[in-house]
Amino acid sequence: MLCLGIESTAHTFGAGIVSSEGKILANAKDSYSSATGMIPKEVAKHHEQVKEQILADTLKQANITLKNIDIISYSHGPGLSPCLLVGKVFAEKLAKENNKPLIGVNHCVAHLTIGTLTTQTKDPVYLYVSGVNTQLLVASHGRFRILGETLDIGLGNALDKFGRKAGLGFPAGPKIEQEAKAGKYIELPYAVKGMDVSFSGIITAAERKLDKNSIKDICYSLQETCFAMITEVSERALAHTKKQELILIGGVAANKKLIKMLTLMCAERSVRFAAVPTAYSGDQGVMIAWQGILEYTNGRKTPADIHPYQRTDEIDINW
Secondary structure (H helix, E strand, C coil): CEEEEEECCCCEEEEEEEECCCCEEEEEEEECCECCCCCHHHHHHHHHHHHHHHHHHHHHHHCCCHHHCCEEEEEEECCCHHHHHHHHHHHHHHHHHHCCCEEEEEHHHHHHHHHHHHHCCCCCEEEEECCCCEEEEEEECCEEEEEEEECCCCHHHHHHHHHHHHCCCECCHHHHHHHHCCCCCCCCCCCEECCEECCHHHHHHHHHCCCCCCHHHHHHHHHHHHHHHHHHHHHHHHHHHCCCEEEEECHHHHCHHHHHHHHHHHHHCCCEEEECCHHHCCCCHHHHHHHHHHHHHCCCCCCCCCCCCCCHHHCCCCC
C-alpha cells in the first residue's frame, strides 16, 4: 500500500510517498524564504505556485503515477490557516479526481512517528523542537503526553525573531548556527521553570546586546543558553520516566551543536540518543504520508477539514 502525503502547515510545501512497510519512495519540497519573516497570505501564494511541480517531482522520484497511490493524506493542523487550506484543497482535489481515500493527520504527531520510523526507537522520550513547538513528550495510555513545553514561543520562532532583528533573514536558525562557530559566551537569561522553558526574555536580552556585542558572540550565547535549557529538562524527563531512549525531532534537530549537547548528556546517563535524519527533521511530506498509513490502516477516518490550533496531546493513538 502506498500513501501520498501533502505538507503545507507553514513555510514548506512538500509531498512524499511511503509504503505500508515503511519504505520511503520519494520526498520533494520547496520552502518560502524572506528577509522579513512569514506573511501567511504570501506563504500560501508560494504554496499555490509550487504545488503542481512538487507533486510531479515526487511521482518522478518514486517512478509511479497517481494510479499507483492507494491513500492520500494531508496535514490538517496545527498551522497557518491559509497554508493549511492550500494543502487540504489540493489533496482533496487529487483524491476526488483519482478516486482515492483521503485522510487528514496532525502535523506534530507526524513528526513524532517519522522519528521512530527513521531511528528505530521503540518507546522514547520525544524532544520536539521546531518553529512553533518546543515540547517533551512520551506515549502513554493512548495519547502523547506532554511532560514540559515552552511557556511562550517555540525555539525555532525565537531564533527567527532574533534573526529578523539582527538582519539574518528567514529562516534564521542555520545562519545563527554558522555565526556561532566563531563566537564566545556572553551572559543571557536562563529560564527553566520546572519542566517548562521560556525563550521570549532571552531573545529580548539578545536583541538589546546587538549594538554593543559581536553578532557571533550573541549567536554563540543564544545557542549555548537555549540548548542547555532544553538539555536540562530532557535529562529530567529521562530521570522521571526511566526511559532508555531520547529522540530529537523537528526542524531544530538539524542543529549539530544541539545534537552534540544531547549526545553527551545521554552518554552520561547510559541512555540511547537518536536524532531524526536531517532530510526528515524539518517539515516534509514523508512524515504526513507515514502518519496517513498508520491511521488509515488502523481504521481512522477524518472529514476533510483544517484544525489550525490542534495540539499534539489531543490525538488518540490508534496504531
